[in-house]
Amino acid sequence: MNLKEILQASALNSVVWPExxxxxxxxxxxxxxxxxxxxxxxxxxxxxRIIVTTDITNEPDDQESLVRLLAYANDFDxxxxxxxxxxxxxxxxxxxxxxxxxxxxxxxxxxxxxxxPDYPTAEYLHEVTVTGNRGYGMSAVGERGSAGANLIIxxxxxxxxxxxxxxxxxxxNTIAQAIWTVQHTRSEEELAxxxxxxxxxxxxxxxxxxxxxxxxxPDLLVIRNALAYKGMSFRFSSDAWxxxxxxxxxxxxxxxxxxxxxxxxxxxxxxxxxxLHLWEGDTPTYFYLMPNGLNxxxxxxxxxxxxxxxxxxxxxINVEIQEYAxxxxxxxxxxxxxxxxxxxxxxxxxxxxxxxxxxxxxxYVPIFRWRTDFQNDFAARMDWCVKNYSQVNHSxxxxxxxxxxxxxxxxxxxxxxxxxxxxxESYDPDEDKLTYVWWVYPEAGTYQGEVTxxxxxxxxxxxxxxxxxxxxxxxxxxTVRDDGSPQLTRYRRLVxxxx
Numbered sequence: 073m074n075l076k077e078i079l080q081a082s083a084l085n086s087v088v089w090p091e092x093x094x095x096x097x098x099x100x101x102x103x104x105x106x107x108x109x110x111x112x113x114x115x116x117x118x119x120x121r122i123i124v125t126t127d128i129t130n131e132p133d134d135q136e137s138l139v140r141l142l143a144y145a146n147d148f149d150x151x152x153x154x155x156x157x158x159x160x161x162x163x164x165x166x167x168x169x170x171x172x173x174x175x176x177x178x179x180x181x182x183x184x185x186x187x188x189p190d191y192p193t194a195e196y197l198h199e200v201t202v203t204g205n206r207g208y209g210m211s212a213v214g215e216r217g218s219a220g221a222n223l224i225i226x227x228x229x230x231x232x233x234x235x236x237x238x239x240x241x242x243x244x245n246t247i248a249q250a251i252w253t254v255q256h257t258r259s260e261e262e263l264a265x266x267x268x269x270x271x272x273x274x275x276x277x278x279x280x281x282x283x284x285x286x287x288x289x290p291d292l293l294v295i296r297n298a299l300a301y302k303g304m305s306f307r308f309s310s311d312a313w314x315x316x317x318x319x320x321x322x323x324x325x326x327x328x329x330x331x332x333x334x335x336x337x338x339x340x341x342x343x344x345x346x347x348l349h350l351w352e353g354d355t356p357t358y359f360y361l362m363p364n365g366l367n368x369x370x371x372x373x374x375x376x377x378x379x380x381x382x383x384x385x386x387x388x389i390n391v392e393i394q395e396y397a398x399x400x401x402x403x404x405x406x407x408x409x410x411x412x413x414x415x416x417x418x419x420x421x422x423x424x425x426x427x428x429x430x431x432x433x434x435x436y437v438p439i440f441r442w443r444t445d446f447q448n449d450f451a452a453r454m455d456w457c458v459k460n461y462s463q464v465n466h467s468x469x470x471x472x473x474x475x476x477x478x479x480x481x482x483x484x485x486x487x488x489x490x491x492x493x494x495x496x497e498s499y500d501p502d503e504d505k506l507t508y509v510w511w512v513y514p515e516a517g518t519y520q521g522e523v524t525x526x527x528x529x530x531x532x533x534x535x536x537x538x539x540x541x542x543x544x545x546x547x548x549x550x551t552v553r554d555d556g557s558p559q560l561t562r563y564r565r566l567v568x569x570x571x
Contacts, residue, residue, distance in 0.1 A: 123152035127242025130161035154220035158242030158278035179339035204246030221249035241354035243279030283412035303439030319440035323447035380438035385416035448558035465556035504554035519544035541570035
């Protein structure tokens with residue numbers, strides 16, 4: 073089955089995205105009992121380093137995504153906010169609008185730091201807000217460069233072991249410019265070192281730069297959220313995306329957003345515009361990195377708020393997507409990647425999930441299955457903008473086997489035996505009551521049989537490793553919710569390597 077057939081079938085909720093057997097490399101990475109896999113995994117729990125390129129003002133969703141990002145600025149090291157172009161905004165990056173949003177953030181930051189002192193100053197965010205390449209796509213990449221590309225190079229060159237995640241909300245040509253500049257000014261060894269610190273999350277391939285990067289540098293980690301972002305909310309402007317609908321839609325209505333985000337939540341809420349097509353199509357880029365205990369971003373098949381992606385790369389994803397959407401690419405697609413075919417990158421995977429008695433199976437589920445949680449979380453953050461600590465809710469802290477970080481925990485276990493993970497030390501900063509749910513995320517692992525979890529609604533579970541699971545991995549998610557208002561959720565992932 074080719075990609076187009078998969079997309080068509082999954083739109084009808086009828087096929088599971090292919091999952092390949094876990095690679096030997098991954099197996100070799102699995103460590104001893106309850107010990108982090110490697111240095112990258114061990115770093116998880118620290119703040120992700122991010123740089124955003126945004127074609128803000130092409131439609132409202134970029135500004136919506138930026139407002140939410142600023143509400144979560146304490147959870148990331150934001151090292152750049154770059155005004156960019158894209159297929160829907162071919163020139164004139166609207167960097168000034170980024171500054172406008174930061175000005176609104178400045179008016180509520182004093183209240184935000186009551187909840188977490190790690191919120192950066194508005195002055196700092198202004199300093200790292202610059203303009204990227206002013207033209208469209210790879211045609212605008214070359215000797216001239218841009219302030220945005222220079223900022224990316226400077227960030228990657230820092231003496232910091234953490235990777236830099238480059239998040240393309242619009243076109244990716246400013247990212248490509250940074251790589252092109254290094255390619256043409258440094259040795260092959262220096263270029264390789266530079267690329268090794270970069271991760272790219274490309275939202276919908278909105279210019280040809282992502283294809284250039286994937287074609288020219290096949291070892292560079294490039295993730296493309298091709299269609300899964302539509303799981304953020306149902307479409308407002310037409311019924312064309314009815315196949316994407318599902319999950320809790322009560323938290324993405326215009327009324328819910330008005331009451332919980334826009335009105336009565338200070339200057340930042342006032343900068344959150346009404347949706348044109350859907351809410352926050354670009355938010356999955358940093359949701360994927362959210363340090364909430366769900367996933368290790370270096371393992372793109374694990375899945376989290378920002379989606380889940382196939383273990384194996386897909387060929388020429390944008391051509392397939394555009395033809396699926398109705399473009400006749402024999403006469404030219406709206407993004408022309410012809411010079412860079414064939415390229416390969418990681419893209420959307422499919423989950424199966426039940427909600428209120430209905431079963432869904434498509435590539436939107438890996439995002440909308442978390443929608444109640446991430447919308448409640450956003451509502452609480454916007455409350456932080458205007459209320460003091462005792463008046464609002466804060467997330468529980470999940471402690472798994474004594475580990476208080478958000479790292480994924482890996483353990484070896486004998487097939488046919490049981491393990492007894494404990495989250496009994498978990499707590500809520502507001503002293504709310506906690507509820508626990510342990511469950512298996514089958515698509516993330518390589519074992520596809522049934523797994524029995526006893527005491528799945530308690531802080532101390534008993535997981536029975538099936539006798540036929542030897543050589544396979546089982547991903548167990550612990551979901552912990554408080555009983556505050558709005559109800560908030562955090563997670564831990566336990567990956568079992570059966571022996």
